């Protein structure tokens with residue numbers, strides 16, 4: 001179970017007027033976002049709209065040019081309780097060439113919580129086992145990570161993040177390159193986390209099986225928040241549209257296939273629902 005869950009009054013993440021400049025180009029522009037405890041927030045947007053940069057900024061991995069970020073009520077510059085946060089970056093491979101087993105990689109996610117100089121306790125081992133069961137890899141615990149498929153390796157990394165029992169889990173495109181069965185298994189994992197009260201911020205390109213678990217969608221467009229609110233109201237996200245299958249977000253209900261959307265909403269036509 002997560003430790004000391006945040007109160008609803010205290011946002012887990014609070015960004016105010018966050019602006020990020022990379023290579024002299026503004027990549028995030030005046031982004032304000034507050035995520036409260038227990039929310040499952042999908043961060044959507046076209047390629048290059050700034051989704052990865054935003055999550056990396058929220059975690060202090062990219063410097064702010066302007067604005068302010070707080071985690072669990074503490075300014076990012078003073079925040080040190082990183083064990084409360086699990087993060088799986090985009091397209092991360094769990095296989096490093098080191099012949100580590102699935103269990104070893106997942107156990108490494110426990111280190112921040114237990115401390116490097118202390119042997120694993122029964123509670124540590126139980127948390128690792130539970131994380132493996134949650135992602136459906138308990139049976140593969142003794143196998144080398146390098147022998148697993150890409151989707152299974154992604155689930156190893158998610159289990160590694162879960163083993164730390166984070167209050168906030170940030171996942172950047174967890175379903176990228178993952179087969180449909182693994183995506184459904186991942187949605188089951190998210191459902192269990194939601195029951196525990198874990199807060200999730202998930203970057204998605206396609207919503208897929210997570211659709212019914214998402215409580216809020218934030219759409220980025222050229223580094224700005226273009227929509228922040230109810231997930232699929234009328235299939236319409238403030239000038240953007242959700243496909244009938246709810247798997248894609250794109251700018252025009254009739255003329256731009258989701259996969260080819262360049263991020264520009266078409267405001268010329270009537271705001272009609274595709275559902």
Ligand SMILES: Nc1ncnc2c1ncn2[C@@H]1O[C@H](COP(=O)(O)OP(=O)(O)OP(=O)(O)O)[C@@H](O)[C@H]1O
Nearest residue numbers: 022023027045046047048049050051052053054205
């Ligand atoms: N280190 C960097 N230096 C310069 N520009 C960068 C850097 N990192 C990202 N960018 C640019 O910032 C913009 C946003 O990139 P980002 O990866 O955050 O977008 P994204 O929405 O996550 O895209 P995708 O869906 O393709 O992953 C892109 O135009 C990208 O080229």
